[in-house]
Amino acid sequence: MGRGEAVSVDEALGILHSSYVPPEPGREEVSLREALGRILAADIISGTHLPEFPRSSMDGYAVFSSDTFGASEQIPAYLKLAGEVFMGEADPGPISRGQVFAIPTGGMLPDGADAVVMLEHTQILPPPSPGATRHPLPLRGEGNILASSPSMGAGREEGDEVEITKPVAPGENVIQPGDDIRAGEAAFAKGHRLRPQDLGALAGIGVTRVPVFKMPRVAIINTGNEIVPADKSPRPGQVRDVNSYTLAALVRKAGATPVLKGIFRDEFRPIREAVEDAISECELVAITGGSSVGTRDLTEKVINDIEPGIIVRGVSVKPGKPVIIGIVSGKPVFGLPGHPVAVAVCFYLFLRPLLREISGEIDQLAALGIPDVRAVEARMARNYSSVPGREDHLGVMLKLEDGELWAYPSLGKSGLIFTLVKAHGMAVIPAEKPGVAKGEKVMVRLFD
């Protein structure tokens, strides 16, 4: 493929896919507290029932459900209060027919009981026979939350009668052992990215060390005789490093680790050495350089010198056209244009989806066609002319006018970083469109 034979974005992605299949990532074990956002490196099978014992899902009374059958407001059932379940303690059962145990939400069902009657459908009465002895319920200090709560029937005593005005079916208001997950059941599949609730669930089944894939490392090689570190004062003709900051942050947000290799002069040998070094250490290499033909040629020469591996030489996208993609020693190497906006566009188009693949993630939402960024529809606030066959990415500011979102192209010459700073997102003008007329709707991918 000669220079200038830019391919479409889809063609470039297709070439990338057919040229490169990421190997399964390496594994490591992390503590559950550090596992947020990491990708599971193995299926997780629950080693336990959750819960491990039958639990009440209500405040009320544990009963033999058959003792309540037929109970109503008119003809209540009368059962005997035989004790109380305390949170965090083994069940105080067994209970016998005709008995109930007071039980709080989450308490362990006493042996023999098979349902819980909600407090709201009960009433405490003194013992039926006037001569009966009254045994106060054992008070456990402040831990006795049932007895200490007026609404739970403080003053209630063992031997009291409980009037029940509504029947319960077997299992009613009870969470059975394994209702949440059963021992031996698959809890999580390999490739799942861990969300907050997943950490809670893993804790629930006692998995506090988690097998995860190693995070992809992305080498960032910054080239250009004009580039000085951001904390240095540039001399005339020099500029501060912008791209390594933007790119490293994009990499981090994509769940990967940036490895900053430093700033290199536009000279063959040091850049070649940096790329070779980066390939041995990282899963992906990004060379950011100038947008001149000379620097692009240099990047190409370096990649092809290590191993003839250029697969894409230019993509019909604005900005980002001069992007070079190669596979060197089995790893993707990107030659990114020097314009900061082009760096961001190429990242979103190529590096971000590639990093997802490299990470080992199996993204269920992506499989459903749901994009991995927030997007909104907005009306273009001015005419924008593109070139058929070229996909345009345009930083836009959003404004609300008459209840509708309008997208204002972020003004400024192409490649200026502050056009992206002012923007809320990027409008994408598909390759098949020659442009967008004022008032026409566009999709805006929001920065997050």
Place this chain on the structure above:
Amino acid sequence: MGRGEAVSVDEALGILHSSYVPPEPGREEVSLREALGRILAADIISGTHLPEFPRSSMDGYAVFSSDTFGASEQIPAYLKLAGEVFMGEADPGPISRGQVFAIPTGGMLPDGADAVVMLEHTQILPPPSPGATRHPLPLRGEGNILASSPSMGAGREEGDEVEITKPVAPGENVIQPGDDIRAGEAAFAKGHRLRPQDLGALAGIGVTRVPVFKMPRVAIINTGNEIVPADKSPRPGQVRDVNSYTLAALVRKAGATPVLKGIFRDEFRPIREAVEDAISECELVAITGGSSVGTRDLTEKVINDIEPGIIVRGVSVKPGKPVIIGIVSGKPVFGLPGHPVAVAVCFYLFLRPLLREISGEIDQLAALGIPDVRAVEARMARNYSSVPGREDHLGVMLKLEDGELWAYPSLGKSGLIFTLVKAHGMAVIPAEKPGVAKGEKVMVRLFD
């Protein structure tokens, strides 16, 4: 307000807003590399023009634009190659009328030149007079990227003639000093959350130490006699800690720092001490406890004992109804129900927007009415009946059927953590709806 007088979600948010205005957060300075996602604690004014010098935006020749006026394919202009601009070096000018300097993209415009002619509209010719001496352009080793690139006219020599076939206007293909941002211009406003491109822009103007607001700290107080740490084996009646893992991760994703205070028995004194300690150290306190009336009463008693500060006692939301909100010593304290799903719902409804406010962020997209989560529309796969006046949050799995997304309620009894693990997001059934019929469209807020 008595027990059971649950307010609507909007009422609860209204009460919270009228009872609590977060103070401006404390400030700290972080290095630019660590500033991603942090909130600017001050306006940033650029101390410099960016760029600081006029730069070419093309590979080509720096010219007096007036020398090219009238040039065409038929009648080209002929100018003399007087030298070359090297990347990262001061301009080699001045140039005189009738002269051009070769210049790469990003190179510093020579003094005197006011435009750049694109390489594509030029051609190199040998010097016009046969007797003229040919001075080879000074080669700077491999750094001389222009001369070393065949397409940039390798072999080109000082004194050569450059044929120009298209005129350029003054300023054409030139980025002027300050085009990206001007010295003294506001670069960023206080309250802005820093995105990848913002880090690049700050680097560009030399801001490598960044004033940011301190991240909000959220104390997590885990109560319950039945709770054991996740790495312990629960005895009968005990369960492993789930909520502190889910909640800490939700806090972290919201850009705040979780402070784990530990697991406490349902006893007044230690919980009271933990809350007092947490208030002195953190900006927000979350007590997760059981869902029994007893534990709820205890949380209420603790909050009111430190300072009578309960402002919301129950919200008409499922799950999450028993949530308690208080303001103690000027800081919000939440009593969260014990069900893991209720914890997540209460977090999304109340803690997350509150943390945004506490963080000092001024969210431009929120001001435009754009929600801060990804959401998709889907059709409910089964009838779901709610209660008018109650807002329902329902974990759903998404499936693609006939090109449409369908939302399947994640089966399982309420409060089970694995219902959230299986779900892709939460469908929200607004309070005014009595339910949703199969096939009806609902908004699903996706977990991220």
